[in-house]
Amino acid sequence: MGLLNKLNQPYEAGGIILGTFEDILNWGRARSDWYLHFGLACCAIEFMAMNASHFDFMRFGTIPRATPRQADFIMITGTVTLKMAERIKKLWEQMAEPKYCISVGSCANCGGPYWEHGYHVLKGVDRIIPVHVYVPGCPPRPEAFQDGMIKLQKMIKEEAIFRKRKKLEEETKIELSA
Amino acid sequence: MTINEIYEQLKEEYGDSIIELIENPPCDSSIIVKAESIFDICHTLRDKPGFEFDYLMCLSGLDLGENLSAVYHLYSMKHSHKVVLKTIVPKDNPKIPSVEKIWRTADWHEREAYDLIGIIFEGHHNLIRILCPYDWEGYPLRKDYKEPEYYHEMKVPY
């Protein structure tokens, strides 16, 4: 709260925050994610509950978008069938970079209860698009949804934008030496 | 009307087309009929006073191993009685007349039975797959069905 009290004298001590440009950019990015909601099955009903009054998903700064062009991340909630899979891929390709994906529910993670005999079920959405956060559960509780969202925010906050190449180099170095 | 009375009356009218009545309490009793005459029988059952089965509850396809079978569950809103009809057709020539023109609801039920079991309903106006994709191969609910390895370059088994 100390910071807010000093807003009137921005140049006094403590009124200035020092940080890298990247941090500030990421801070903003992490807190205003718009999502393309892809409700597929039972998990989507929990997601509806999540959007309603009790759990209030929007306080994370998320707004549902109906079009992939305006979305920052996609939420796959439910069973992905083979008939549906191509659509998801198409939607994912239409989204603008940087983009993220949260896979919600056992079905989207790995096929869930349908993993064995489901001849028409895609066993995990990560077979067609990259997934950044997995939320387990069948269906996950709304609290788990929120946890998944926080995980994604954390990930975005720590992402390297400008130092990307440098960071990548470091990472590969570690990998090579290890 | 009980199922015995319905059986008697149908037997009178259709003779050989009605094969037998199976009673097996506590399970449902059912009338086995010949596949070719299912349309006429259903028509009679819907329109003849006394029967008036105006509500097709369910139409299911079955795989019996050698044969395929279609099961019709009928209900009458007016008299609140039920009847179960069964037909059996060989697997290599699974053709049954469609009852879609009698009960419109049979449209989707028949498409589903075609999609999953592979029964061909003759006279259906649009007998295409309904649940599986249109280019799917095989009939998944047959006992000898093997799921494909790949579908559109997506791996199917776990």
Added chain:
Amino acid sequence: MGEKKRIELDYSKIESDRMRLNVGPQHPSTHGVLRLEVELDGEIVTEVVPHIGYLHRCFEKHAEKMTYPQVIPYIDRMDYVTSMNNELPYVMAIEKMLGIEVPEKVQYIRVIMCELNRIASHQIAVATFGLDAGAFTPFLYFFRDREYILAIFEKASGARLLFNYFWIGGLAADVHPTFKEDVLAIVKQVRKTNKEIEDLLIYNKIFIERTANVGILPPDVAINYACSGPVLRGSGVKFDLRKNEPYSIYDRFDFDIPVGMGEVGTVGDCWDRNIVRMREMEQSCRIIEQAIEQMPNEGDVQEKLPKKIKPPKGDIYMRAENPKGDLGFYIVSNGTDKPERVKARGTSFVNLSVLPEISKGYMFADLILILGSIDIVLGEVDR
């Protein structure tokens, strides 16, 4: 500057092509992953072709591979809004085949749970129907109440949505000690909210203008398409399995069957289907109150059963009144512990098939409303 000329249009000479439009499967207002192929003449719908199967999860295949009790969780996932009601016809069918009488207390708990779930389901139906018509507040109100109902389910079964609570011959667990008080409190709350919603939404002039005289379904067409539930009753047909063919212990309660009467428009329009749902909630409240009063406190909740459940050879068709209509299970047993075939007659599957029939000739915006008024759940359409 030349003289301004008014352009005179002779509308009779304008040629228009029919347009085919694709709605879905990813569309914010199709209630799930339904794809509609719509043919439009200007803005008038001339043809609708539903393409389903985007959520086909092979329920029937799984049922063949599982033992009888193991099928129940998959049944929950069929119509995931009304899991309790889904389980009822299945367990009743197996119990009838095995010749088991379930204890008295179980019957009452089942009825109470089913009616609570009916309320929860209708709340979602009316809420999303309101959303389709552009009303957001009822959605928030109903979901607030629904959370209280889910809390009860959670206390009893451990899950919020997919319960696996009705077992063959009984229940998974007894209800918690404060069950009766909790339920009565909810009934009070439901009645209060419904009153608010009636003022906010149902008798709102804008809502009536949008939904009355839209999507009229005549009773004979409804029967020929084998519609059931509020879709059938909205057309004025007084048919409810709980009254016409009482199963479980529904014959012990006193309740009415609300039907559509065309109060603001024609019998069988969207408004009628919706009001039937609203009034059914009140009837469910009445059933719950009577059941709570009669329910015995003591008693077992699980009948003794053999370790392996093996119904005798034969087949059975059992149906029960789901919130969306009558849900039937056709079960073929071959004498082993796995069913030979379980066919589910999905209520929404059948109800959806009437959509092309009743949406012709209306505006495109009305199509979304008509679809909302049928209240489908895609999990049950595709299974």
